[in-house]
Amino acid sequence: MRAHTSVLRLTVGLLLAAHVVPTAAAGQGGHPLPQTLRPLHERVAEADAVVVATVGEVTEGRIELVSLESLVGQVAPGARVKRAPSNPLPVSSGDRVLLLLRGARSPYLSVDSPRETVRLASTEAEARWSEAIRVLDGSRDDPEDWVELYTGWLETGPGSLRDLAVASLSAPGAPYQPLPASFFAARAEVAWDGHQSAETRRASGRLAILHPAGAGRLATHADECPPHSDPDVVELSAIAAIRFGAEKSEGAVLCALSHANSGVRLSAAKALGRTTGTPTATTVRARLAELATGDDESFVREAAQQALARLE
Helix, strand or coil, X not given: XXXXXXXXXHHHHHXXXXXXXXXXCCCCCCCCCCCCCCCHHHHHHHCCEEEEEEEEEECCCEEEEEEEEEEECCCCCCCEEECCCCCCCCCCCCXXXXXXXXXXXXXXXXXXXXXXXXXXXXXXHHHHHHHHHHHHHHCCCCHHHHHHHHHHHHHHCCHHHHHHHHHHHCCCCCCCCCCCHHHXXXXXXXXXXXXXXXXXXXXXXXXXXXXXXXXXXXXXXXXXXXXXXXXXXXXXHHHHHHHHCCCCHHHHHHHHHCCCCHHHHHHHHHHHHCCCCCCCCHHHHHHHHHHHHHCCCHHHHHHHHHHHHHHC
């Protein structure tokens, strides 16, 4: 079974939750994604300076910065960043890094937590991150520009920026919220566009599921259940269809329950098992019954059995 990304699992887990009170994330009942990453505009707003630099000497309490370029503010070469031994930034001497800094002078504090630390693997990555920081800093009063920037990351990557774009565009408190229904519908179209990279399709799907308009378009495509469909997109489409009661939910769910990837079948069965107060099509119940006795994987059989028991 192909491994699914942790972000997808967190997203699906959120949508599988009981039908709780909607939030304002999408303006019309969508749930925000779990905030495994803070939106970049929030981090830039907290920073007094932003630099790209090479890590010099690393001691118990300090990180030296050399070959430094200031993107926001002015930081002198040889500046240092405080290092907490109990929770240190994951950098070593020689690493090229992007650092968002707080403070008027050296030693600075890092705005980012260790898990948010950006290590730059190439000159191309440095250029992309530097451009992003300059755009966000230069458009602090024009949040609509941030949406364009983040959407571009979805389509061009790299992966670190793509994941950050998903987190940023799903942040419920962002000043550009609520995003229009057309945004989520467009993301659903990209999710099912075979000309896009797999990473772009999956990232777009993780956004499309946050709004009824996106869920509806995902379900419409999944209802056709084209061969060799991306497992992640099929899974997201089925989960969103169940969550929002999309018009084509029956076909989308059947596509997931019949997918060759056992993880997709499992997630769809679990989603149905957590559905309360929503009629389930006879064809879907029949497919669950088939899985409950005939699926090759015991964990899928068990999930289907539990779903049938809860639906009765």
